[in-house]
Amino acid sequence: MTAVASGGRVGDGSVAMLRQMIRIRRFEERCVELYSRGDIRGFLHLAIGEEACAVGVTEALDTDDAVVATYREHGHALARGLSMGAVMAELEGKVEGCSRGRGGSMHLFDAPTRFYGGNAIVAGGLPLAVGLALADRMNGRERVTACFFGDGAVAEGEFHECLNLASLWHLPVLFCCENNLYAMGTALRLTESETDLSLKAASYRIPSWEVDGMDVRAVREAAARAVEAIRSGGGPHFLEMRTYRFRAHSMYDPDRYRQKDEIESWKQHDPIPTLSEALLAEGVLTAADLVSMEEAVDAEVDDAVSFAESGTIEPVEDLERFVTTPAPADADGGRRS
Amino acid sequence: MTTVTFRDALREALREALRSDDRVFLMGEDVGRYGGCYAVSLGLLEEFGPERIRDTPLSESAFVGAGIGAALGGMRPIVEIMTVNFSLLALDQIVNNAASLLYMSGGQFNVPLVIRMTTGAGRQLGAQHSHSLEGWYAHIPGLRILTPATHADARGMLRPALADPDPVLIFEHGSLYNVRGELDDHAGPVDLDHAAVRRPGRDVTLIAYGGTLRVALEAADRLSGAGVEAEVVDLRTLRPLDTATLLDSVARTHRAVVVDEGWRSGSISAEISARITEEAFYDLDAPVGRVCSAEVPMPYARHLEEAALPRAEDVIAAVGRLGGCGGSDG
Incomplete structure (x- = not known):
C-alpha cells in the first residue's frame, strides 16, 4: 500500500477511512449509553468490530450509486454520508431523524444519498437491489447498487432467487456479504451444509471472492475492483467479507452462544487499531493527528446527541401521514387508508 | 361498441x-x-x-x-x-x-x-x-x-x-x-375511488366484487321475477373501501347482503358488514347477511366446488332470511 503524506495527509484515502470507522465506533458506543438511559428503545443492533465492511465498500462507490443495507446499518448510513445528527435523531424517534422517526434503528433511509434502508427482514433487501439495478440497466445508466447482508441471509430462498436473477439478467449489483459467523445466535456451521459462501455465489456464475473484513484497505481494494468490473459491464459480483461483531446480536442478547476466547481472539484484529497502527508506522499519521481526530469525532457525537435531544416529536395527528403518498392538494394528509 | x-x-x-x-x-x-x-x-x-x-x-x-x-x-x-x-x-x-x-x-x-x-x-x-x-x-x-x-x-x-x-x-x-x-370503442381510464351501482333497486342491497358480481346480478334478476328489487353494488376497489356508496344504498334499501368468494371468517365481507353496522345501524331493518365460500380448501370435484362457492340461489335464500323485502315470497 502506497500512501502519500501530502495534501492534508489524505493520501490513498486510508486516513479518511480510519476517521469513518472511528465515527461509527464512537457513535455506536454512545448509542449503548443512550439505550441504557432509555433514550433509544426497540432493537438496537451494533456493528462494533464490523466497521471495515461498511466503510471499505462505501469508499469504493460513487455518490450516484445506491446502497441497500440491513437492520445493522448505522455504519453503512454514516459511511454513506447521512449526517450523524439525522441518524441519532432517528434512533431517538424525532422528526429530524432520517426517517422522521418512523423507522428507528433498523429502518434508516435517505433519498439524497440513495440509501434504501435499513431492512429488518433477513435477505429482504436483495430483491430491491436487483430491481434498482434492473432499472439502471434498462435506462442505460452506469450505476452500481451495493447490497449488504449477513451470512444468515444465505439460508433464505431470496438469496438464491436474487443471485440467480441478477446473474441471469447481468445486473449491476455488488452483493456484499458480511460473514460474522453467526445468524443471530446460531453458528454458520450449524445452519449451512456448505460454509464456503463464495462458492455458493460462484455456482450462479457470479465472480466471487473472499476478503478480510477486518482490513478496511483490503475491503476497499476488493470492492473497487468489483465496482469497476460491474460498471464496465461485468454483471453482478459477490464479496464475502469475513468479519466479527464484538458485541452481542442486539441489546437484548446475553451472548451465551460464543466463547469468550473466540471474541478476544477476534478483537486482536480490531479494524480500527489495525489501521491506525499501520498508518502511524507508515508515517501517514502522527499520534497528535490521531488525538485530534478522536477529539473531532467526540465533538461530532456530542453535537449529534444534542441535535437529537433538541429535536421535535411528530404530532400524533400525523400518525397516518405517508401510509400512502399525500395528494398534491393534500400535502399534509395522505389519509387514504 | x-x-x-x-x-x-x-x-x-x-x-x-x-x-x-x-x-x-x-x-x-x-x-x-x-x-x-x-x-x-x-x-x-x-x-x-x-x-x-x-x-x-x-x-x-x-x-x-x-x-x-x-x-x-x-x-x-x-x-x-x-x-x-x-x-x-x-x-x-x-x-x-x-x-x-x-x-x-x-x-x-x-x-x-x-x-x-x-x-x-x-x-x-x-x-x-x-x-x-x-x-x-x-x-x-x-x-x-x-x-x-x-x-x-x-x-x-x-x-x-x-x-x-x-x-x-x-x-x-x-x-x-x-x-x-x-x-366502448373509446373505452379509457376509469375512476378507482368509487364503488358502482350496477343495478338500481329499492328492497335490498347486494354487495359484490370481481367474480361475485355476476352471481349477485343473476340473483337480482331472479329476485325481480319474484317482485323483490335488489340494488347491486360493485365494490371495484377493496382498499380503500368506498363506504359512502354502501351507506347511501343501505339508507335507501334498509337491507344488505354481501357476496364474497373469500372465506367468511375474517373476510372482507366481515369488514363490510361491520362498517354498515357501525355507521348505518339505524337504517337497517335486518342484520347484514353474508354469502361466502364454504370454509374448506377448494375441492377439485365439480359438484363439490360448486357447492363451496357462492351461488345465486344462496344469495336469494340469504335475502329471504332477512325478511320483509316484499315480493311474492318475501
Missing part, C-alpha cells in the same frame, strides 16, 4: 400502457414466449420485445421485489403473478417492502408498482390455484386493491393504477377471462 373477452380488455390495457410510457414493462412467469399463463399477454413479446416483456424464473419473491426496486429506480413495472396462491411466496416483499417503504422512510420512498394476479375458483383447479385471498391483502395499509368485474374496468383500471404513486394489486377473477362483453 365492440364485443371482446375480459382477457382482450386486459391485454388492450397492457398494450396501451406499454405504448404510452417507456417506463412501463411487464415481468412474470411465462408472460413472454408462452403468452401468459392465461394468455393475457399473448403477442406482447412480439410487439414490445424481451426487455419490456420479461420472462422470469419461478422466483416470486425475487421478481416481485425486483419490481419494487425497479419502481424505486424510476420505472413503472407491472408484475404478473400466475395465481393468488403463488403470491404467498412473495408476501414478504408485498407486505414488508411494497406496503411499508413509504411509511418507514418517513415519506421518502414511494413504490409505484402494479401487481396483477389471477384469483378465484370455478375451474376445478383444486386447493392451490383457486382461493380468493384479495380480502387478506385488503387488510394491509399502504396497498390499493382492485377487483375488476366488468369489461370497462378490465380495460380502464390499469392506467390509473400505473398513475398511482403507491403499490396497486389487481385481482383478475379466473372465471372471467373468457367472458365476452361489450366495450
